[in-house]
Amino acid sequence: MENTFQLVRNIIPPLSAKKFKGQDGRIGIVGGCQEYTGAPYFAAISALKVGADLSHVFCAREAAPVIKSYSPELIVHPVLSGWRVRGPEEVCGLCVDRAAYGRKQWTFQAVTRPFVCSGFGEVSIEPSKLLLSWGSPRAALCIELPAAQIMPFSDSPDAVHEVEKWLPRLHVLVIGPGLGRDDTLLENVKGILEASKARGIPIVVDADGLWLVTQQPALIQGYKNAVLTPNHMEFGRLHKAVLGGPVDSADQRATVLSLSQALGNVTVVRKGEHDMISDGQQGSALSWWPHSVPALSQGSVTSKPSRSTAAPPPPPT
Ligand SMILES: NC(=O)C1=CN([C@@H]2O[C@H](COP(=O)(O)OP(=O)(O)OC[C@H]3O[C@@H](n4cnc5c(N)ncnc54)[C@H](O)[C@@H]3O)[C@@H](O)[C@H]2O)[C@@H](O)CC1
Numbered sequence: 120m121e122n123t124f125q126l127v128r129n130i131i132p133p134l135s136a137k138k139f140k141g142q143d144g145r146i147g148i149v150g151g152c153q154e155y156t157g158a159p160y161f162a163a164i165s166a167l168k169v170g171a172d173l174s175h176v177f178c179a180r181e182a183a184p185v186i187k188s189y190s191p192e193l194i195v196h197p198v199l200s201g202w203r204v205r206g207p208e209e210v211c212g213l214c215v216d217r218a219a220y221g222r223k224q225w226t227f228q229a230v231t232r233p234f235v236c237s238g239f240g241e242v243s244i245e246p247s248k249l250l251l252s253w254g255s256p257r258a259a260l261c262i263e264l265p266a267a268q269i270m271p272f273s274d275s276p277d278a279v280h281e282v283e284k285w286l287p288r289l290h291v292l293v294i295g296p297g298l299g300r301d302d303t304l305l306e307n308v309k310g311i312l313e314a315s316k317a318r319g320i321p322i323v324v325d326a327d328g329l330w331l332v333t334q335q336p337a338l339i340q341g342y343k344n345a346v347l348t349p350n351h352m353e354f355g356r357l358h359k360a361v362l363g364g365p366v367d368s369a370d371q372r373a374t375v376l377s378l379s380q381a382l383g384n385v386t387v388v389r390k391g392e393h394d395m396i397s398d399g400q401q402g403s404a405l406s407w408w409p410h411s412v413p414a415l416s417q418g419s420v421t422s423k424p425s426r427s428t429a430a431p432p433p434p435p436t
């Protein structure tokens with residue numbers, strides 16, 4: 120137990136009057152959808168609790184208000200999905216494209232009877248109505264479409280770009296907690312993963328991020344700045360996808376070592392009764408948490424300590 124506390128102490132940076140906010144870790148979490156908001160929250164908040172300074176969550180639009188309400192400490196970007204609008208009967212066609220997300224400005228074209236309007240302006244989407252307004256503040260035109268059907272969609276064309284512009288400011292990205300398995304949304308995440316790799320950013324892949332990697336192991340193959348944190352089921356699926364067979368339960372450590380090697384020395388942290396970690400060179404078994412405390416047994420929580428222990432240190436700020 121004393122060893123466990125010492126291990127945790129070692130990864131928490133000491134406070135110093137010389138440091139400014141951000142130097143001890145700027146973390147990005149890519150996760151959170153309509154169904155799952157807890158997992159990205161735990162990943163983001165546990166990063167702060169073990170010493171990181173800033174935690175950003177990049178999530179689906181519907182998850183953002185929920186995650187924000189859990190903690191004012193988190194910076195939440197609702198960028199992984201958007202809205203599609205079908206107008207009421209008197210509107211023959213309506214097309215709304217986000218032009219500059221941060222300013223809430225959209226380009227749109229509404230073909231209504233008896234007129235056609237198009238422009239660049241403010242679009243406010245409420246549960247039962249869509250409000251379009253444009254023009255100068257003095258002569259603004261506004262149409263309200265109370266019967267518009269507003270549906271969430273996951274093929275946000277801007278998602279990769281929206282996350283990519285934050286990448287230079289982040290030290291590490293955690294991909295997957297509570298993402299869900301929507302194919303189109305995972306396609307966005309694939310783009311984010313590739314953009315992060317191109318910049319050499321350390322990546323921790325967990326939960327549905329592992330689902331994506333299991334479908335396409337080449338995405339992570341040979342990227343040594345990656346740490347995968349599979350639980351029992353996720354490890355089994357990944358093992359089958361990469362090594363083509365079931366896990367040999369007689370020698371668990373060897374399976375972690377060989378999976379890491381087969382992935383080109385990507386670090387694998389296999390979670391379970393004893394967490395096992397390998398970088399393809401060597402493997403070891405660890406017991407992170409006191410086993411009598413199940414509340415701590417959250418893979419999403421493990422994601423952050425994984426960064427500090429297994430991923431390379433953050434670049435100097
Ligand atoms: N609070 C949240 O927002 C959470 C969201 N999550 C999301 O929930 C969705 C489904 O995740 P699941 O974890 O159910 O994934 P899976 O659909 O892979 O199911 C895993 C199954 O394996 C079982 N299992 C786990 N450990 C096992 C062990 N050692 N031996 C035998 N069986 C074992 C579990 O009971 C579960 O039925 C994902 O989209 C994920 O992102 C989960 O990560 C849990 C937390």
Ligand SMILES: Nc1ncnc2c1ncn2[C@@H]1O[C@H](COP(=O)(O)OP(=O)(O)OP(=O)(O)O)[C@@H](O)[C@H]1O
Nearest residue numbers: 350351390391392394407408410416417418419421
């Ligand atoms: N059988 C077990 N006995 C004791 N501790 C365990 C056991 N299984 C898991 N743990 C602990 O829980 C941690 C998370 O593992 P778990 O299998 O719950 O991952 P997970 O499913 O990804 O978690 P979550 O879905 O909650 O994010 C492990 O790192 C380990 O510390």
